[in-house]
Amino acid sequence: MAMVLSAEDRAARDALRARQGGGARYDAEEAPGCDLLLARRATAFFARKLNELDDAALFASTTRPGGWTRAHIVAAVGYDARRLALALEPLCPAASHLPPETLTDDLPPLDLAATLPARALRHLFQHSAIHLDVCWRDLPGSAWDRDIVAGDAVPVRDTPRRRALTLWRQVLALGSGASLRDAPDVLRKGLR
Numbered sequence: 001m002a003m004v005l006s007a008e009d010r011a012a013r014d015a016l017r018a019r020q021g022g023g024a025r026y027d028a029e030e031a032p033g034c035d036l037l038l039a040r041r042a043t044a045f046f047a048r049k050l051n052e053l054d055d056a057a058l059f060a061s062t063t064r065p066g067g068w069t070r071a072h073i074v075a076a077v078g079y080d081a082r083r084l085a086l087a088l089e090p091l092c093p094a095a096s097h098l099p100p101e102t103l104t105d106d107l108p109p110l111d112l113a114a115t116l117p118a119r120a121l122r123h124l125f126q127h128s129a130i131h132l133d134v135c136w137r138d139l140p141g142s143a144w145d146r147d148i149v150a151g152d153a154v155p156v157r158d159t160p161r162r163r164a165l166t167l168w169r170q171v172l173a174l175g176s177g178a179s180l181r182d183a184p185d186v187l188r189k190g191l192r
Helices: 007-020 034-053 070-091 100-104 117-139 141-145 156-174 185-191
Strands: 147-150 152-155
Touching: 034 117, 034 156, 070 117, 070 147, 070 156, 117 147, 117 156, 147 156, 152 156, 156 185
Parallel strands: none
Antiparallel strands: 147 152
């Protein structure tokens, strides 16, 4: 669903872009602005809850099956963003990239990633989130109507909402004080 701006909002946006200059980059007009906002806010919320945990708490167990610790959750969230970004990268015109399958095959197993020091886990989350956001921002308008393979065939247009849902599921599993009430109304049904 595209965001519809009023004439006043469009004028303010255009003035801001003029002040920022030609080097600034923006989401394509065809991008699903509302879903991108959901994904970006979910990323910020996850980051806040992650940063509320001290380093020792990052390795505490969770209610997730399979003996997952909070470190597993952080690593899984980082890997999810990285895989999605690598699948989107070939659609970005200015990207110099290796084929995504060569890069995602190089990701260490999740159990190994969960043994990274706390600082490295935090950086994995942060850097992978930025990588994904840059890919979304750099997608041309026509790319939003294509499909990518990210485990399964996914319409590019659906990736921000899927990412938002993933982040909310994982922040709830993190057990750091988040509750379903914190999630946006539009996503709650998908989280139950």
